[in-house]
Amino acid sequence: MRILIVDDHQLFRVALQELLSAQGLTTETGSGEDDILALVASFEPDLVLLDLRMPGQDGLAVLRQIHHSHPALPVVMLTGSEEERDLFDCLRAGAQGYLLKHNDPEYLISALHQATDGKIAVAPELTDTLARALGQPPGQHPDRPPSDPFAALTPRERDILERLAAGESNKVIARHLGISDGTVKLHVKAVLRKLGVHSRVEAAIKAVDFGLTRRGAG
Numbered sequence: 001m002r003i004l005i006v007d008d009h010q011l012f013r014v015a016l017q018e019l020l021s022a023q024g025l026t027t028e029t030g031s032g033e034d035d036i037l038a039l040v041a042s043f044e045p046d047l048v049l050l051d052l053r054m055p056g057q058d059g060l061a062v063l064r065q066i067h068h069s070h071p072a073l074p075v076v077m078l079t080g081s082e083e084e085r086d087l088f089d090c091l092r093a094g095a096q097g098y099l100l101k102h103n104d105p106e107y108l109i110s111a112l113h114q115a116t117d118g119k120i121a122v123a124p125e126l127t128d129t130l131a132r133a134l135g136q137p138p139g140q141h142p143d144r145p146p147s148d149p150f151a152a153l154t155p156r157e158r159d160i161l162e163r164l165a166a167g168e169s170n171k172v173i174a175r176h177l178g179i180s181d182g183t184v185k186l187h188v189k190a191v192l193r194k195l196g197v198h199s200r201v202e203a204a205i206k207a208v209d210f211g212l213t214r215r216g217a218g
Contacts (some may be wrong), residue, residue: 001112010031119168162212
């Protein structure tokens with residue numbers, strides 16, 4: 001796995017680079033003063049670890065730039081902020097994960113693999129915060145209920161979207177439905193296109209916002 005680390009603190013970058021390299025991961029680093037899109041283009045990472053607050057650039061803006069230029073590239077925020085707004089803003093902007101700098105190194109490595117496998121990786125301390133945030137969708141006019149945003153989905157695509165919202169990876173979905181990983185990927189692409197979103201995270205958040213959740217296991 002190739003990981004691009006973007007953080008404004010040099011000592012932290014070096015320490016994290018040593019940690020990941022010891023796990024056999026290939027790394028490159030950048031700071032808020034660098035052209036991050038140029039680094040992504042030259043290094044071609046499998047995942048970007050991005051600081052949220054940097055003196056040179058706003059991490060959320062960088063996330064949006066990466067997501068716009070490379071929508072399939074997972075970006076995981078690695079920050080010290082435990083603010084609910086920061087967490088939710090990053091996930092809505094397309095982040096595949098939101099981890100804290102004081103998280104256990106073993107958990108960090110595991111979370112990075114989860115993110116590249118398509119799962120949402122969130123720091124354990126923030127899972128309850130995420131659940132609360134997802135349970136509070138934006139207010140709607142009671143006399144004007146929204147139309148079904150999932151009407152264009154086939155039953156199979158709807159089922160897969162529900163499983164995405166439950167945090168299941170492509171491999172788990174494929175196993176449950178008895179289809180191949182490749183078929184799941186095709187369905188996921190169709191779901192993203194029909195919903196007008198660019199990532200699994202955005203699709204999952206939209207599903208939870210509108211109450212589309214699994215009604216049973218299996």
